[in-house]
Amino acid sequence: MRAGRPIRLPLSAISHPREGKPPPAGSAGVAPAPSPDSEPTPDAAGSTDRQARYDSVVLPQIAVMLRVATTITSQPADAEDLVQETLLRAWRGLDRFDGQHPRAWLLTILRHAEINRHRRRRPSLLDDPADATERHLAPVVPSAEQQVMDRAFDSVVEAALIDLPTQLRAVVILIDVDQLSYAEAAAALGVPEGTITSRLHRARKRIRSRISKAGLTPRRHP
Amino acid sequence: MNNLAMHRRMLGDSLVTSCLQTRRHLQRYLDGEADPALAERITRHLDACRACGLQAHIYQQIKTAVCRHATEPPAEALERLTAFAEALPRQRT
Structure with missing residues (x-):
């Protein structure tokens, strides 16, 4: 077996959420689609706490997120984009995170981001x-x-x-x-x-x- | 005499039952997902039962072979993403 040769997976390996039904509120990965209007506006103290929480919850998981993203996408650049989108969504959805199982929470966000990423692409560009x-x-x-x-x-x-x-x-x-x-x-x-x-x-x-x-x-x- | 009957004769009914349970939970055990009590029982059984021990060994070898696909993520990408994540709260609040 050749070392260093990652095996990629097509998107079909991932289960899609039901059509037209958003994930239930409070569940992992429920961050809404990115929108400037949905930005939280906490006060300064809350902002510092939130920032510290984000750093402690999210930063340690970046390497894992990148490995998983590389597994479920076909290109390293796609994987990096996907993780970046996940980081953004995690920041926006941080207030809804219950503090349990941060890696699973982030991987759920990553899965939703990957599904949305493919929805945005033109059908002709979708991978078979x-x-x-x-x-x-x-x-x-x-x-x-x-x-x-x-x-x-x-x-x-x-x-x-x-x-x-x-x-x-x-x-x-x-x-x-x-x-x-x-x-x-x-x-x-x-x-x-x-x-x-x-x-x-x-x-x-x-x-x-x-x-x-x-x-x-x-x-x-x- | 099939394998099950042979094991029953050689090892006794209690251990044969353990064979079935061991094989049912073997993947979870090898992946470190079995609870401590179950893992302890399986460990003892694998030490005593040659057939199950061999099967566990084969599956462990398979896991090891698959693990060789593992690669570290590109350091540059990790640095970029970490910088992005660290800057994100400061930009957004």
């Missing part, structure tokens, strides 16, 4: 998920005879990962590559945590099956 998969995930078919065992194992895992349905692959990448918890992955994809568990189970079972078929089942060292 299948095309995106082909572009970013060229299959790797190694020759097991020509490689040492661990490299062959990695290659089969990568090929199996690439061949997974997008929804299953998304969960594996968010958990194993982006190192999210199940709750955070659920927030990033907009699905229940149980769905994360079941998709993860199915995905890894398929990968394991590919390894078995390739005769690469690793031995367990005592």
Whole structure:
């Protein structure tokens, strides 16, 4: 498996909120679309507190947000734009944040921002998920005879990962590559945590099956 | 004799039940999502049961292989975003 080669996901990996129904008030990621008119106008003391809260809640999560954004977008520049939009929305929605699970809150905002970002694009510019998969995930078919065992194992895992349905692959990448918890992955994809568990189970079972078929089942060292 | 029957004979009914439970919760365990009591039971079972131990080992190897995709975000992008975030409250209030 080639190190340093991020696997991208098309937008279809993300669950969209119901058409025409905004997220419920008070839930994570409910910041409204950016609008100068919606800016809060706190007094000076409140402003300082708010700023400190934003710094403590949001700044530590920027690296994680950028990794996840890179996973769910097709371009690094898109990922940076997406995180910037998320930072702005987080600032505007900070007063509605209940203080629990800041990463999941921010990833939910990021998901909504990504969905809106695609809605703003012209249809002709929308990525075809299948095309995106082909572009970013060229299959790797190694020759097991020509490689040492661990490299062959990695290659089969990568090929199996690439061949997974997008929804299953998304969960594996968010958990194993982006190192999210199940709750955070659920927030990033907009699905229940149980769905994360079941998709993860199915995905890894398929990968394991590919390894078995390739005769690469690793031995367990005592 | 199938694997389940063989395990039942070799390990006893209680451990066979544990095999089923272990495999049901194995992914959650490997991802550090199992509660401490469950994780402790699974750890003990994996030490005692060769079949489940091997399966856990394979899944752990898969996780390790997938992890090799991990890359650090570009430092320049992180710096730009951090600067943006730090400046945001000061601009907006």
